[in-house]
Amino acid sequence: MNTAQRNFEKVCEILEKNENNPARLIPILQEVQEEYRYLPEEIMTFLATSLDIPPAKVYGVATFFSHFALKPKGKYIIKICDGTACHVKKSTSILDAVRHKLGLTEDKNTTPDMLFTLELVSCLGACGLAPAVVINEDVHGLMTPAKTVALIDEILKKEASL
Amino acid sequence: MTTSMIINVDGKDIEVNGEKNLLEVIRKAKIDLPTFCYHSELSVYGACRLCMVNVDGRGLQPACSTPPENGMRVVTNNSEIRELRQIIVELLLANEGHECATCGKNGSCQLQLLAKKVGIKKVRFKRTGHKQETDDSTYSLLRNPDKCVLCGDCVRMCSEVQGIGAIDFAFRGAKAAVLPSFGKDLASVECVYCGQCARVCPTGAITPKPEIEEVWKALENKEKIVIAQLAPAVRVALGEEFGLEPGTSTMGQIVSALRLMGFDMVYDTSFAADLTVIEEGNELINRLKEGKNLPLMTSCCPAWVKYAEQYHPDLMDNLSTCKSPQQMFGSLIKEILPEKNKVEKKNIVVVSIMPCTAKKYEARRKEFAKDGIPEVDYILTTQELATMIGEAGIQFKNLEPSSFDMPFGFKTGAGVIFGNSGGVAEAVLRYASEKLTGVRTESYEFKQVRGESGIREAQIEVGGTLLKLAVVSGLKNVKNLIEKVKKGIAKYDIIEIMACPGGCIGGAGQPVYKEGSVRAKRTKGLYDNEKMLQLHKSQENPYIAELYQTVFGGGEKGLHLAHELLHTHYRSHKRIEKESFDIHANKKKTELDITVCFGTSCFLRGAQTVMKNILEHLDKQNIQDRVSVKASFCFEKCNRGPVVNIGGEIIEKCTPEKAISEIDRKLQISVAQS
Incomplete structure (x- = not known):
C-alpha cells in the first residue's frame, strides 16, 4: 500500500468515526490535517461530498482558522513568537536572521526542499522566556539570532546524516 | 380566545x-x-x-x-439613531470600489439609494482595501470583489433558496471575502449561473455580464441580418426600468424599440415555445405509452439542466430531450433563413432578449453550435435591453406600439405563459390532453398548476388516465422534490422545473426587485397577456402546423431534421470542471462507452484494478473495436466509489466482476438490437 492510499484510508476512518456528520467539520479537518500535515484541495472536496455540504463551506472554515494550513508545510515548523514581551526583546531580529538563513520571505515561508516552514505567531504563552522560538514541539527560550541559526544548523547536520 | x-x-x-x-x-x-x-x-x-x-x-x-x-x-x-445609520453607510462606502457612475448597478444599487435616503453628504473615512481583479470567467456573471460589502445576501440566496452554496465566506477579519470554493473562478465551480446572487446583491459586486457592445457592433454591420427573439417574461418586466408598474405589458413598445435600434426582424420566442410544447408533449405521450423514463422533467431552464448534470447524472434520461425555446428558435432560423432570404448563414445574427443570465451560458454550450456557428449569437438580459434603449435615446414610454414580424412572431397563449412557473406544464397539458383523448375542448385553462408556492402538485384526469404533475421552482425546492422522487415517496409523470423562484419572470436578468410581490404582478401580467390572444393551444398555431408540413414534412427525412434541430442530449458534469481523458479510444463510434472515475476516492478504492481488469477483458474477448474506455476525474459520488459508467449505466461500488458482466450484458443487447 502506498502512502497516498494509506493516508486516504485514514481519512475514510476519520469520516466514519465522526459519522459523516457535517456538524463535526472542524474536528474532522483537525484530524485530517494531522494525517497530511495540511489540507489538500482534493481531500477537502472529498470531505465536502462525503458530508453533503458545498466545497465552498469547507474552504470557508479551513481559511477562517489560522490553525488550518492549505499549503504543505515543511518537516520542521519554526514558530517565532512576536507577542508583546518577545517583540520588545527583539524577536524581529530573530525573524530576519532565520529568513536570511533559509532564504524565506513574508510570502514564501516554506523552503523548496520542504524541510522548514517559518511562522510568526502572536503569543506562545512563554513570556518569561522571551524571546521564544518553538521548533515543532520543542520550546527554546531566551533566544538570539545566533542561537536560532545554530539550532537550524544542527537540524541541517542531522538531516544530512540521514 | x-x-x-x-x-x-x-x-x-x-x-x-x-x-x-x-x-x-x-x-x-x-x-x-x-x-x-x-x-x-x-x-x-x-x-x-x-x-x-x-x-x-x-x-x-x-x-x-x-x-x-x-x-x-x-x-x-431620533438624532442618535439617525447618526448611527449615517456612520454605518459611511463605513460601507469606505470600501474600495464604489464608483457609482461606472457601476453595473448604477440606479438600482441599494447602497446608493441608502446613501441618499439617510442623507450622506461626505464620507469621513479613508478608503480601505486594494484593487482586486474582476472574475469574468463565466458568460453569465461578473464578480467584482471590490464592491462587496460582505452582507452575505448572495451566500444565503445560493444556499438557502437555491441549495447550492457555490459561494461562501472565506478568510477572516480584514481579509474576509465571499469566494467560490478554493478561491477558484466561478466558471470552475458548481455555479449554475441562475444569477439569483446578482439579483439580491445590494451593490455591484455581482452583476449580469453585459453583451451590449457586441450587439451594437452587429447592428451597425451592413453585411449582417440581425434578428431579435423576445422571451415571454421580458414583456411584463421591462417597463419597470421606465417607471411602469411590474406586470405592465410593453410588448408593442419593445418591438418598436428593437426596430428603431436597427434589428432587421423582430420575432417572438413564444413561437418557439409553441414548438417546444408539441415536441415535449409528444415525448410525454410516448414515454407514458412505453412507461419509460418517467417522470419527464422539463429542460427549458439551462440553470436546472446544469444542476441536473452536476448532481443527478442518473436522471439524464428523465430530462426532456427538447432544446429550450431559445435554442429551438436559433437552430430553426439558421436552418430556414439562409435559403429563404438568400443570405449566408454566417451573416445571420440571432440576438435573444432574455430574463435570464444562464441563457448566456446555454447559448455557448457546444451542443448548440453547428460547424462552429452558434444557434444563438448574443443574449441580452431585460436590464441590458433597457440600457440599450437608453443609449439609443429612445423615449420608451412614448413609443407607438407595433407588432412582431411574421411568421415567427406569431404565438398562442401557451407559448406566452412559458415565462412563469407552471406555464410549461399547463401548455403541455393543453396539447397532451387533446392528443391523448382525440377530442378538442373549448376550455384551455388548467388552473390546478398555477400558484405562487415553490412546489405545487396536481392530478389531472386525461382520457381515463390520471396524470400526476409537479411544478417546482427554486433549486432548493427542486433538491427536496427529487430526493422524494428517488426515494419513491412521490411519483409523477411530469415535473416542470425552473431554477428561479417563480420561473423566468423572477430571473436574474430582469429589473432588480427586492419584494416577492413583484413576481406575482409579472405572472399576472403574463396571464392577462395570454387572455388577449385568440389562440391558447400550441397545436392551433397555424404557422407551427405549416412548419411540420413543409420543413419537417416529407416523411423520414423531415422527422430526422426535426429531431436534429429541436432535440439535444445531456452529459454528466463534474462540479469542479476537468475534462476526462481517453484510455482506450476508437476512431469510429463504438457500441459501448465506458468511463471509470479516477477521482481521489475512486482511485484509492480500487478504480485502477477495475480499469486494469476491464482492459484485460477487452483484450481477451477481442472486443476492443466495439468499446471505448475513458478515465474521468470525478462523478461526485465519492462515498460510493469506485464508480464506473457503462453505456449510461452508473455502477456504484463497482468490482471488476460487476463491470465485466455489465459490459457483456450491454454488448449482447446491442447485438440483439442490430
Missing part, C-alpha cells in the same frame, strides 16, 4: 398579527425603516445594523432580529 399583542411604534399603537420580527411591525406602521442585509426571502442575518431602533428598557436593538413582544415601546427616529 387569543389576546392581541400591541406594540407602540413612535407613539402609535400597532397590533401584531403574526409578524415575525420588529421590522415587519414597524413597516406595518408605515415607517420605511432602512435595511440593507434584510431580505424577506432569506434568513435573518442581522449584519448591517441599519435597522437599529430604540426599545424602551433595552436600548438600541436590531429590528430585524428582535421578536415582537407585547407592550414594547419602540422609537425609530
